Amino acid sequence: MKNRYYNPELKERAVRLSYQRENIKELADELGIGVERIYKPCKAANSATLPKPENPMPDDALEVKRPRKALKEKELEQEILKKAVHIFSKSDGRSMDP
Known part of the structure; x- marks a missing residue:
């Protein structure tokens, strides 16, 4: 099984689109990537933007x-x-x- 590399621009775009869409599975199908490829960058983006206590x-x-x-x-x-x-x-x- 071949590991795929997704550039950071695609990840940013997927994160932005995921906030605009209700169904992330459909978005993943449109982009031709797995759903987990959207959830992981979203989680990382959320944890990076949270203010430090x-x-x-x-x-x-x-x-x-x-x-x-x-x-x-x-x-x-x-x-x-x-x-x-x-x-x-x-x-x-x-x-x-x-």
Whole structure:
């Protein structure tokens, strides 16, 4: 079986046409190439144009996030203590000791 060489211009053209067409199999038949010869360059083109992920959170944002998280934890603790005080003060004067 002979390996075929497809020049880069044909690959670029196939990629451009694949974005315009709905049926890639028909496009491959028109160009006289296999469907995988269109999918591979399309995948390569998509991965090459994707932006590289940036650092999702700069240091400044972390400096703000840490105190907010600590504040939220303290507020939760305070709320739990308030509920506990309310529950224990509701004993109607009865002693807790048996």
